[in-house]
Amino acid sequence: MFSRKRWKEAGTAYTLLSPTLFVLLLFVIGPILFAIYLSFHKVQLLGTASFQFVGFDNFTRILDDTRAKIALWNTVKYVVIVVPTQTMLALVLAATLNAGLKGEKFFRIVYFLPTLTSSAVLTLIFMWMYNQNGLVNHVLEFFGLPTYNWLGDPSVALNAIMIMNIWSTAPFFMVIYLAALQDIPDSLYEAAELDGANAWHKFWYVTVPYLKPVTSFVVIMGLIGTFQLFDQSYIFSGGSGGPNNATLTVVLLIYQYAFKSLGTMGYAAALAFALAIVILLATWLQRKFSKEESLY
Amino acid sequence: MMNKKTWFAIGMSTMLFGSVLAGCGGEEKTAKNENKGETKEEQVEVTLAGWGGNPMEQKLLKQTLDEFEKKYPNIKVKHEVISDQYMDVIKTRLIGGEGPDVFYLDAFEAPAMIETGVLEPLDDYVTDDFDIDDFEKPLLDAFKGPDGKIYGFPKDYSTLALFYNKKMFAEAGLDVPKTWDELREAAKKLTKGTEVYGFGVAPELARLYYIAESKGGKVVTDNKASFADPKVVEALQPIVDMRLKDKSAAQPNEVGAGWGGEMFGQQKAAMVIEGNWAIPFLQETFPNTEFGTAEVPTIDGKKGTMAYTVAYVMNKDSQKKEAAWKLISFLTGKEGMKIWTSKGFALPTRKSIASELGYDKDELRAALVAGAPYATVWQNGTNLPIIMNNFNNQFVSAFLGEQPLDEALKKAQDIANKEIEAK
Numbered sequence: 264m265f266s267r268k269r270w271k272e273a274g275t276a277y278t279l280l281s282p283t284l285f286v287l288l289l290f291v292i293g294p295i296l297f298a299i300y301l302s303f304h305k306v307q308l309l310g311t312a313s314f315q316f317v318g319f320d321n322f323t324r325i326l327d328d329t330r331a332k333i334a335l336w337n338t339v340k341y342v343v344i345v346v347p348t349q350t351m352l353a354l355v356l357a358a359t360l361n362a363g364l365k366g367e368k369f370f371r372i373v374y375f376l377p378t379l380t381s382s383a384v385l386t387l388i389f390m391w392m393y394n395q396n397g398l399v400n401h402v403l404e405f406f407g408l409p410t411y412n413w414l415g416d417p418s419v420a421l422n423a424i425m426i427m428n429i430w431s432t433a434p435f436f437m438v439i440y441l442a443a444l445q446d447i448p449d450s451l452y453e454a455a456e457l458d459g460a461n462a463w464h465k466f467w468y469v470t471v472p473y474l475k476p477v478t479s480f481v482v483i484m485g486l487i488g489t490f491q492l493f494d495q496s497y498i499f500s501g502g503s504g505g506p507n508n509a510t511l512t513v514v515l516l517i518y519q520y521a522f523k524s525l526g527t528m529g530y531a532a533a534l535a536f537a538l539a540i541v542i543l544l545a546t547w548l549q550r551k552f553s554k555e556e557s558l559y
Numbered sequence: 560m561m562n563k564k565t566w567f568a569i570g571m572s573t574m575l576f577g578s579v580l581a582g583c584g585g586e587e588k589t590a591k592n593e594n595k596g597e598t599k600e601e602q603v604e605v606t607l608a609g610w611g612g613n614p615m616e617q618k619l620l621k622q623t624l625d626e627f628e629k630k631y632p633n634i635k636v637k638h639e640v641i642s643d644q645y646m647d648v649i650k651t652r653l654i655g656g657e658g659p660d661v662f663y664l665d666a667f668e669a670p671a672m673i674e675t676g677v678l679e680p681l682d683d684y685v686t687d688d689f690d691i692d693d694f695e696k697p698l699l700d701a702f703k704g705p706d707g708k709i710y711g712f713p714k715d716y717s718t719l720a721l722f723y724n725k726k727m728f729a730e731a732g733l734d735v736p737k738t739w740d741e742l743r744e745a746a747k748k749l750t751k752g753t754e755v756y757g758f759g760v761a762p763e764l765a766r767l768y769y770i771a772e773s774k775g776g777k778v779v780t781d782n783k784a785s786f787a788d789p790k791v792v793e794a795l796q797p798i799v800d801m802r803l804k805d806k807s808a809a810q811p812n813e814v815g816a817g818w819g820g821e822m823f824g825q826q827k828a829a830m831v832i833e834g835n836w837a838i839p840f841l842q843e844t845f846p847n848t849e850f851g852t853a854e855v856p857t858i859d860g861k862k863g864t865m866a867y868t869v870a871y872v873m874n875k876d877s878q879k880k881e882a883a884w885k886l887i888s889f890l891t892g893k894e895g896m897k898i899w900t901s902k903g904f905a906l907p908t909r910k911s912i913a914s915e916l917g918y919d920k921d922e923l924r925a926a927l928v929a930g931a932p933y934a935t936v937w938q939n940g941t942n943l944p945i946i947m948n949n950f951n952n953q954f955v956s957a958f959l960g961e962q963p964l965d966e967a968l969k970k971a972q973d974i975a976n977k978e979i980e981a982k
Contacts, residue, residue, distance in 0.1 A: 308654045310675035324981050329974045395815035415812035417956055503948065507956035522647045524944060525671050526982065 301532035309525060321533035331534065333508045334516040335541075337421060341492060341512070342545070345425055345432075346485040352433040353481065354474070357440035358466060371441070378435040386498040389427045390414060414499070417509035424495050424510060432488065436481045443477040444470070479553050483546050490542045493518065513538050603882040604635045608649065608659035611640045613839065616904050623898045627889045634882045653677050653874065660877040661886050664711055666701035666868045666938040667765075673704040674941055679873040680708040684884040689892060693909045698868045701936045711870030712891035715905030717835035718930035719766070719864045721856060725849040727755070727829040735853045742830070742856045743797060746807035749829035757807040759819050759828030760798060762958045764950040766832065769855075769863040769935045771795055778950075782940040784975040786950060787968045794858070795954075796964055803960045810958065824848050834867065835906060838923050852926040866934035868908065906931075942979050949975035 277284075302322070305315040325331050360371055377385070392398040393413035400410040413423040447470065455465050471478075493514040496504065504511030504519070513534065521531035607624075611617065617640075624636050639659060641648045646668055652658045664672060672678060685691055691699070694713065702711035721742075723735055727749055736742035746757025764771075764778070771778050776790030785791075801808035809828070816822035820837040823830075824845030831837075832855060841850060855864045871887045873880065889895045893912060900907040900916065903924055907913045919928045939946075953971035957964040 307675070309650055309672075310677045312654070327977065327981070329977065395813060397815065412813055415810060415955075416959065417961065503951065505952055505955060506959075507952050507961070519948075522650070524982075525650075525675060525941075530981075 298532045298535060301529050302536045303533075304529045305526070306528040306532075307526045308528060317529070321530045322537065324530060325534060325537055330508065330511065330516060331513075334504070334511045334513045337509070337511055338490060338492065338513045341421065341425060342486060342489045345429055345489050346482060349429045349433040349436060349485060350478065350481050352429065353436035353440055354471075354478070356433065356437040357444055358470060360437070361441060361444045371438075374434045375438060376434075377431040378438075380431070382431070382494050383498060385427065385431055386495050389423070390499065393423055415506055417505075417507035420499070420506060420509040424492075424499055428489075428492070428495060432485070436485070439477060439481060440474065443474050447473050475553070479550070482549055482553075486545050486549060487542055490538065490545070513541075602633055602635065603879050604637055605661060605879055605882045605886050606637045606639060606659040607661045607886065608639045608641055609663040610645045611642050612904070615839065615902060619899055619902060619904070623890065623895050626898060627886060627895065630889065631882075631885055634885060636886060653876075656876060658874040658876060660874055660879055660883040661871055662874070663714070663869050664702075664872045666698075666713075666870070666936055667943060669702055669711065669870070669938060671941040671944070672872075673702075673710050677875055678710040679875045679877065679880065680704070680706075680710055681712070681873065681884070681887070682708050684888070685709075689888055690909075690911075693893075693911050695908050695910060695931055697934070697936050698866065698908050701868055701938050702870045702872070711872035712887060713868045713870045713908040714891055714896070715900055716866050716868035716908055716931070717906060718866045718927045718934045719832050719834050719855055720852045720926040720930060721854065722823055722831050722833050722837060722841075722850050722852055724823070724826065724829045725851050727826075735851070736830075736856050738860075739797065739856045739858050743801060743805065743807075746801060746830065747805050750805075750807040753814075755826065756809040756814070756828050757805075757830060758801060759816075759822040759831040760802070760808050760810050760958070761819050761832075762798075762810050762951070762955050764947045764954070765867075765937055766865065767795065767798070767954075768937065769865050770798065770858065772935070773858040773861065773863055779939040779943065779946060782942050783979055784942075784946045784949070784972045786946075787965070787972040789965070792965045792968055795968075799958055799964050802958055810955075823850070835904070835924070835927055839904060852923050854926045854929055862930075862933045864930040864934045866931065866936045868936065942975075942982075945978050946975050949978070 301314075303316060303318060305313075305317045305320070307313045356374060360367055360374070364370075394400075395410075395412055395414075399413065403410050411419045413419055451469050451473070452465055455469050460468065491514055492512045496510040496512050496515050497518070500506070500510045500515075502515075502519070502523075504515050517531045517534045517538070520527040520534065609620075612620070620638070624638060628634065628636060645663070646665075649658070649662060658677070664678075691709075695716070698713040698716050699709070702709060702713065704710055721735070728735065728745075731745075731748050733745050733748060734741075736745050742758065749755065749757035761767075768778060771786060771791045771794055774790045774794040776786070776788035776792075776794060778784070778786045778791060798808070811818050811822040814822055814825070814827040816825055816827060819828070819831040819833050820840050821844075822828045823833070823837070824841050826848060838852075841848060854862065857863070871890055873883050873887060877883050890899065891908075893909060896907050896909055896912050897915070899905070900912060903916075903918060903921065906918060906924070906928060907916065913919065913928060918924045921928075949971040950968070953962075953967040954964075956962055957967035
């Protein structure tokens with residue numbers, strides 16, 4: 264079917280692609296396949312490495328694992344609160360920064376700064392502010408509001424991480440929204456004005472619908488990012504997921520099983536695989552829900 | 560956040576590349592030494608891995624290693640400091656076949672590591688000279704495998720003692736408590752609202768183990784959790800009551816401190832139960848906090864405390880076992896241990912060294928040394944990490960008053976045992 268010339272062209276193309284393909288196979292495809300392989304085995308890597316095929320045992324074990332349930336519950340709670348909040352906040356920030364205020368550029372930079380900070384540094388700084396005698400409690404006290412033991416009280420520890428993450432990720436999505444906002448033709452707003460729309464109407468009936476594909480993208484990226492919450496809760500709890508499992512997330516649990524306890528690498532891989540399916544489902548649901556067929 | 564995989568790939572390749580470079584460097588050095596022709600024997604380089612300590616400790620170790628190299632000129636020690644996530648790094652390196660020849664191992668992690676068979680049994684290397692009976696027995700036993708072989712020699716240890724603030728005690732006109740009942744009463748008197756707590760508690764199994772077992776209950780039975788035993792609950796209840804009923808105890812993060820020593824140093828707790836490590840910390844960071852130490856108060860007339868110990872162990876896959884043993888035997892031998900423990904950052908595990916250095920008469924360290932004979936070594940089977948994790952999680956919630964202690968411990972025990980059974 265293919266002529267010699269086309270074969271030759273394809274050959275050249277693949278030769279040129281080979282470095283990338285090699286890296287992809289070695290570092291992306293390979294590990295994924297190996298993780299799937301691991302998830303069906305009982306693995307002991309230390310000493311004499313052993314791989315014992317156990318079928319679906321690792322997966323059925325998840326159903327019976329109380330800590331896995333707690334981790335999933337914490338993660339879902341985190342996703343359900345953080346994703347909508349950061350999306351809305353990003354949209355509002357973008358809209359205000361696109362309204363033609365004075366000093367707009369300056370504020371764009373200021374708002375974007377948190378995103379540039381490494382999450383580890385950010386967490387350490389926030390832990391310092393969340394300290395019992397820290398800034399956050401002083402501010403709350405000043406306004407006569409109740410203070411909390413943000414780091415040690417199981418009922419508020421996860422909220423502390425939520426606040427921190429919304430603050431640091433919203434600006435990133437704000438930039439995406441800003442770019443999309445520049446694309447909305449002025450004629451739409453003019454037409455709306457002629458129809459007697461006020462600022463709110465314009466925002467709700469023109470801006471929001473026009474940004475729907477971007478919102479869809481932002482929500483999917485947000486879902487994936489929040490389901491993978493790890494570094495913040497790891498630093499926050501020193502790797503334990505405490506106090507009282509309050510900051511235990513699925514990825515943190517995977518880490519604990521993979522590296523903290525010996526011989527549970529297979530189970531950790533099964534958990535990781537299950538998490539991938541959960542994210543896939545959530546993304547699929549989101550797309551069904553928003554009925555957005557275009558673009559992403 | 561977005562490109563974790565890419566970063567991971569870059570990280571991995573850098574590491575691989577780095578190790579290639581490191582490999583080259585090592586060979587070069589040995590080659591140079593050979594050229595100089597310093598010794599007739601073949602030059603060997605032994606890798607020693609451990610976690611970092613404070614600057615003084617690092618200096619002491621350096622001094623000890625220098626002595627070793629002087630004594631064995633053909634052996635060069637390459638000291639590697641793993642500053643964070645020590646066990647993760649060691650395990651990964653052992654799996655990859657890149658493990659160090661000699662490394663630190665905490666007694667807490669020892670049973671699981673011995674079980675995997677990555678450690679070299681050391682019995683065959685031991686000579687009479689080494690004087691194995693000189694070691695404190697419970698500390699040495701911590702590194703014995705189920706086969707009765709010794710897999711490591713303890714380099715030092717620390718016990719827990721009661722640290723009390725001298726000024727606060729003088730102001731309140733109190734004597735140093737000898738029993739837990741006295742401690743509880745003293746804590747009430749020393750508490751000043753939420754400014755100063757009488758007693759700073761670390762709500763962790765590692766610190767509470769001996770208290771938990773003080774009424775005859777067992778925390779671990781047959782390598783499974785058994786701390787929901789009413790006797791264990793009864794033993795731990797006073798700690799919870801001190802916080803919830805007396806309001807005379809708190810954990811460090813409730814006053815904005817990172818750990819007990821800091822809480823005590825900031826004068827937010829009049830008493831804490833800490834180890835050897837707190838002494839230099841307090842002297843350096845909080846020179847204005849005058850403190851004394853005493854043996855941990857007795858429970859029902861019985862003495863109790865914890866002992867934490869770390870050993871030097873040998874990698875089974877090491878290519879330089881002879882040299883590695885020489886290093887271990889020097890470091891844990893009389894000569895090396897004397898240098899290493901000479902400043903009192905850690906206590907010597909050899910009885911002869913302990914009496915030679917006179918720590919049993921030291922004002923601050925006597926209480927810690929006195930604890931050694933009756934201390935519970937922080938170790939119990941291969942499943943202790945799982946048991947500890949679940950205990951800590953639920954105990955904190957009981958300590959904060961979210962649920963009654965017996966329910967919390969029952970829940971923690973069930974989860975821990977389920978996890979153990981699934982293994």
